[in-house]
Amino acid sequence: MKLTATLLIALAAAGSMAAGGLKGKVIYVNPGHGGWTANDRPIATINHEVMDTLGFFETKTNLWKGQELRARLEKAGARVVMSRTRNGYVTAGQKNATALDRPETWSDENGAQQITTLQTIAMNVDSINPDYFISIHSNATGGDDGKLCNYLTLVYRGETGNDYAKGSIERAQQAYPIVWDNPLTVWTSSSPENPFITGDLTWMGATPPGDANALGYKGYLGVLKHRVPSFLAEGSFHSYQPERQRLLNRDYCRYEALRYYRAINAWFGGKPDKAGHIVGDVRSASEKFEHQLYHGVKGSDDELRPVNGAMVYLNDSRGVRVRAYRTDGEYNGFFSFFDLKPGNYTITVEKQGYAPVQMGVQVKADKVSCVKPRL
Ligand SMILES: [Zn+2]
Known part of the structure; x- marks a missing residue:
């Protein structure tokens, strides 16, 4: 009898692991900043x-x-808490507040909390004690817009090599190669082999162990001062101008979120996705592009003129058109087709003044296929 009971417990544990992944996990997502x-x-x-x-x-x-990120996590069965779900909320008394801003409250008219004060977020995270916390940002080189500098930074609380919330470094190391995997940007340094993962005190040049917040957690970045092992992601540099033009496209931001999702899902041992995805950019094969607000890395794809308003058609293996995407007017050429059935597809790109281009692309489950049509 005793053996049977042990066996039953073992089977139950195995069952919960198999069904595990994100189901029932609590993930706290902090989209950085908040106001206009x-x-x-x-x-x-x-x-x-500027300010538009x-x-x-x-x-x-x-x-x-x-x-x-929330949508994908919830679809996988996670419970997601967000510090804010709207733009235009600021700390009460924010001296730079505009007419579009409202002071933060614990909930908006739909009952969704909108928190922007870093210490309040940290206290909220600490009291909820989620299974995972991520703060989402992009980076900038100080006072020197247009610098050819673009890499992924993951920051945790503590000194480099000494995370104050133990487990933070492991999470950042696991996430880095997955989030870094974006063939549409031009990374100027770092790589999965040489990831830029740093403690916030080391990063900011502050003296360890840093200042304590009201809860007694020491460190540098206010949003990380809680007990939950976590990191802040500077997903790319918006001061790198071609990257900034890409970030104007919401689907490009969704692509970054997809990579965070894949990292978090893998962290919890979730099942691979059944669907696959296509991302790409349409550029001129021969024309270069430069503007006072657009300087690409020499010799990279970013030097080629992005094609605005190109039509990208997606046909399945039977030749049936299943999707279409019009590249935006923001000089990035970006397009995406998310959540596709695996299989062989053809994309056709059309734009007045250029000869149309056709390319085959294979979509595989749980993979992102990247295509770069050049007109
Ligand atoms: Zn930021």
């Missing part, structure tokens, strides 16, 4: 002046990434 103020990282782009909410605002792109 000068502190929410607005920068001019080719089509938009249709242009680049890190507050907006972080939220796009966070919303997509």
